[in-house]
Amino acid sequence: xxxxxxxxxxxxxxxxxxxxxxxxxxxxxxxxxxxxxxxxxxxxxxxxxxxxxxxxxxxxxxxxxxxxxxxxxxxxxxxxxxxxxxxxxxxxxxxxxxxxxxxxxxxxxxxxxxxxxxxxxxxxxxxxxxxxxxxxxxxxxxxxxxxxxxxxxxxxxxxxxxxxxxxxxxxxxxxxxxxxxxxxxxxxxxxxxxxxxxxxxxxxxxxxxxxxxxxxxxxxxxxxxxxxxxxxxxxxxxxxxxxxxxxxxxxxxxxxxxxxxxxxxxxxxxxxxxxxxxxxxxxxxxxxxxxxxxxxxxxxxxxxxxxxxxxxxxxxxxxxxxxxxxxxxxxxxxxxxxxxxxxxxxxxxxxxxxxxxxxxxxxxxxxxxxxxxxxxxxxxxxxxxxxxxxxxxxxxxxxxxxxxxxxxxxxxxxxxxxxxxxxxxxxxxxxxxxxxxxxxxxxxxxxxxxxxxxxxxxxxxxxxxxxxxxxxxxxxxxxxxxxxxxxxxxxxxxxxxxxxxxxxxxxxxxxxxxxxxxxxxxxxxxxxxxxxxxxxxxxxxxxxxxxxxxxxxxxxxxxxxxxxxxxxxxxx
Amino acid sequence: xxxxxxxxxxxxxxxxxxxxxxxxxxxxxxxxxxxxxxx
Numbered sequence: 158x159x160x161x162x163x164x165x166x167x168x169x170x171x172x173x174x175x176x177x178x179x180x181x182x183x184x185x186x187x188x189x190x191x192x193x194x195x196x197x198x199x200x201x202x203x204x205x206x207x208x209x210x211x212x213x214x215x216x217x218x219x220x221x222x223x224x225x226x227x228x229x230x231x232x233x234x235x236x237x238x239x240x241x242x243x244x245x246x247x248x249x250x251x252x253x254x255x256x257x258x259x260x261x262x263x264x265x266x267x268x269x270x271x272x273x274x275x276x277x278x279x280x281x282x283x284x285x286x287x288x289x290x291x292x293x294x295x296x297x298x299x300x301x302x303x304x305x306x307x308x309x310x311x312x313x314x315x316x317x318x319x320x321x322x323x324x325x326x327x328x329x330x331x332x333x334x335x336x337x338x339x340x341x342x343x344x345x346x347x348x349x350x351x352x353x354x355x356x357x358x359x360x361x362x363x364x365x366x367x368x369x370x371x372x373x374x375x376x377x378x379x380x381x382x383x384x385x386x387x388x389x390x391x392x393x394x395x396x397x398x399x400x401x402x403x404x405x406x407x408x409x410x411x412x413x414x415x416x417x418x419x420x421x422x423x424x425x426x427x428x429x430x431x432x433x434x435x436x437x438x439x440x441x442x443x444x445x446x447x448x449x450x451x452x453x454x455x456x457x458x459x460x461x462x463x464x465x466x467x468x469x470x471x472x473x474x475x476x477x478x479x480x481x482x483x484x485x486x487x488x489x490x491x492x493x494x495x496x497x498x499x500x501x502x503x504x505x506x507x508x509x510x511x512x513x514x515x516x517x518x519x520x521x522x523x524x525x526x527x528x529x530x531x532x533x534x535x536x537x538x539x540x541x542x543x544x545x546x547x548x549x550x551x552x553x554x555x556x557x558x559x560x561x562x563x564x565x566x567x568x569x570x571x572x573x574x575x576x577x578x579x580x581x582x583x584x585x586x587x588x589x590x591x592x593x594x595x596x597x598x599x600x601x602x603x604x605x606x607x608x609x610x611x612x613x614x615x616x617x618x619x620x621x622x623x624x625x626x627x628x629x630x631x632x633x634x635x636x637x638x639x640x641x642x643x644x645x646x647x648x649x650x651x652x653x654x655x656x657x658x659x660x661x662x663x664x665x666x667x668x669x670x671x672x673x674x675x676x677x678x679x680x681x682x683x684x685x686x687x688x689x690x691x692x693x694x695x696x697x698x699x700x701x702x703x704x705x706x707x708x709x710x711x712x713x714x715x716x717x718x719x720x721x722x723x724x725x726x727x728x729x
Numbered sequence: 730x731x732x733x734x735x736x737x738x739x740x741x742x743x744x745x746x747x748x749x750x751x752x753x754x755x756x757x758x759x760x761x762x763x764x765x766x767x768x
Contacts, residue, residue: 316751328751330758340754342761352754354761366761453743466743479736491736503733 158183165193166564167200178458181471185484187496188569194446194459194472198690201474201487202461202586203574203602204499208300208312208649208677209583210286215239215275224275225288227605230578233272240274247271247524251535260549261558261566264509264521265576267533271523273512297657298676309660310676321663322672322679333669336683337437345400345669346410348686349426357400358413360686361422367391369398370413372420373728382416401625403670417686421698421717423724424708435460436688436709448690448709461589461690472571475585485571497571509572520546562601580605582649589690593647612653614638618673625664628671633658639675648681688714699723 158179162171172193182189190197206225213228214221215236222236235245250271255263281290286298293302301313308314309321317329326332328340335347338359344350345357353359354366362368364376371380379391386394399405430438435447441454441464450457451464458471467477471484478490487499494505500512507513513525518539520532530542537545553568560566560573581587581602582594594604616635622628633656642652654675656664664671672679688709695712697704697720704720719727 328754340751342754342758352757354758452747466740479740503736 161189163189163191165196166191167196168193178471181458181469181484185482185494185496187484188567190472190485190569191565191567192570195691197472197485197571198459198461198474199586199590200571200574201472201485201499202589203577203579203581203584204487204572205475205585206288206579206583207585207588208288208680209605210288210298213275216272217244222275223286223288226273226275226578227583231269232578233270234275235272236275237278240272245272247522247526247534248528248531248536250523251531252533253535254533254545254549254552256548256552256556259556259558260521260553261509261573261576263533265572267521268511268523268576271534273524297659307659309657309663310679312680319663321660321669322676322683324680324683331667333663333667334679334683336686343667345667346413348683357398358409360413360417361426367395369395370409370416372416373422375728382412383420399624399668401668401670403621403623403673406670418715419717421719421724421727422710424695424697424706424710424718424720434707435692436690439464446692448688487571497569499572518542520549574602582647587649588684591647607649610652612636614642614653621671621673623670625668625670628661628664630661632656632671633661639678640673641675641678646678649677651675651677697723 158176160176161174163174165172170193174189210223211227212221212223213234216233217235217239220236224234226232226234250267252267277289279291281293284290284293284296287296287302289301290296290299292304294306296302296305297309299308299311302308302311303315305314305317307319308317311320312324314320314323314329315327317326320329320332323329323332323335325337326335326339330342332341333345335341335344338347338350340352341347342354344353347353347356347359350359350362352364353362356365356368358370359368360372362371362374365374367378368374368380370382372383374380379386379388381394398409425436427433427438430441430444433441433444435444437449438444438447440452441450443456444450444454445458447454447457447460449462450460453466454460454464455468457467461474463473463475463477465478467473468481470482473483474487476483476486476489480490480492482494483489484496486495489495489498489500490502492504496508498507498510501514503515504513505517507519510519510522513519513522515527516525517529519525522531522534525531530537530539532545550568557565557567558573560575566573581592581597581604583605597604614636616637618638618640636653636655639650639652639654641650692707692709693711695708695718698717699719702720702723706720708718710716710718
């Protein structure tokens with residue numbers, strides 16, 4: 158089949174469906190999409206919660222729990238213990254299909270009734286204010302922590318210990334303020350680096366130890382701002398850069414930023430991945446328009462933050478883990494043939510469903526465990542199911558759901574954004590494609606207004622001591638004003654923050670200056686070097702080279718971008 | 730049950746070199762903690 162140009166229902170821009178896309182749709186027997194790839198991704202991102210924690214009572218036991226759902230969201234929320242208990246069965250909420258109403262309307266009416274887990278917590282001990290924690294211990298205000306211990310204010314730490322403010326990394330130990338760095342030890346402000354020890358302010362460095370303010374280095378020691386020194390010289394010079402002093406941190410950060418923008422960067426971070434286009438692809442094969450596709454992603458397209466042996470799939474975000482034939486899914490793992498669904502594990506042949514585990518042959522089901530042949534949470538016989546599903550698909554095409562913005566949702570579209578329990582600033586979309594309040598509201602995504610919390614500020618940022626050694630124990634009793642409190646901050650700024658005793662102990666032990674921003678503002682500062690999941694056609698910025706490539710660095714970014722060949726000549 | 734075990738074995742086969750690399754780094758860190766930057 159030839160490629161076809163269509164108009165996106167959402168953004169009204171033209172988009173192209175390639176012949177290999179048609180072949181994939183034919184293989185899994187779904188119609189071609191009516192949204193462009195970017196709007197499809199945005200829609201999926203709006204169906205995943207990001208960094209907001211709310212307190213609401215469990216509808217079964219009544220105990221107040223911290224979870225991902227705002228108290229105003231009309232859903233039946235259970236705490237983890239009740240949700241995992243055998244006191245309820247999702248089939249008890251099952252309903253018959255009504256062929257006189259749009260199917261998606263019925264589906265989301267059912268969603269309000271079926272119990273959902275307030276936050277995913279599994280095998281974790283002493284984890285306070287954490288969302289999605291698995292096999293973790295003593296974590297505090299962490300999101301997506303897996304097999305980690307004593308981590309504070311971290312986002313997606315995996316197999317990490319004693320880390321504060323360090324995100325999206327594995328095998329981190331004693332890291333502070335790091336982003337997307339793996340196998341690091343005693344490091345501060347390290348970004349997109351690997352196997353680094355005792356270093357600060359690094360970007361794209363591999364196997365470095367005792368380095369400070371360096372970019373694009375490989376297996377180096379005793380470097381300061383990309384200049385080599387002897388061990389004695391390094392020890393003398395590094396005394397000046399005392400990380401315990403906030404003024405010195407700021408000075409180092411400014412110098413590091415200068416070097417960052419003056420040093421050429423590779424157009425994309427693609428390692429051991431033949432025939433791949435996108436950014437941050439490791440160990441993949443034939444990945445097209447994939448962003449953060451890690452470890453064994455093969456023959457996939459439009460993938461975001463997924464990996465671990467994901468094969469033959471399209472439009473997948475936050476999923477994978479030994480999965481194949483996935484289309485328009487978000488957060489689904491260890492599954493096969495899953496379409497238009499979110500969440501769930503170890504499933505096959507599931508469509509339009511959410512958070513189903515160990516199940517197969519489901520259509521329009523929510524929170525099912527160990528079930529087969531169900532529609533709208535109602536159990537059917539295999540023969541009945543096989544007759545009913547084609548009928549529902551036909552009904553969805555004849556009587557589609559039409560959103561208030563006039564978007565038609567026939568069979569073959571992911572969940573409509575109107576039904577998402579999260580607004581733009583609560584959802585993952587805000588992290589990947591930051592929009593202002595006005596932009597988000599104009600595009601119909603909604604914005605969760607912050608409730609006035611009425612904190613009584615007891616300490617202004619200007620009153621904090623410059624050096625950590627001058628900080629007294631009483632700081633843990635203070636409510637400190639965030640440095641962004643008086644400015645218009647769109648980064649979910651909580652306006653105030655506290656220093657907990659474990660945190661203070663860590664800062665003293667590691668000689669780290671006290672932070673001046675609230676945890677959410679600190680997170681947005683760390684991800685400043687991250688690219689957005691969108692490709693731009695650009696030319697190599699080396700004067701003698703005219704190579705063209707697809708990069709995630711947008712036209713307005715200040716970085717100097719080199720093609721693969723020029724980058725290798727200069728840095729390898 | 731068998732399906733879960735199969736998935737775990739396949740994952741382990743793929744991740745064995747990555748796990749080895751991580752373990753190697755942990756040994757490096759242990760060495761660094763004990764002897765500093767000396768070889």
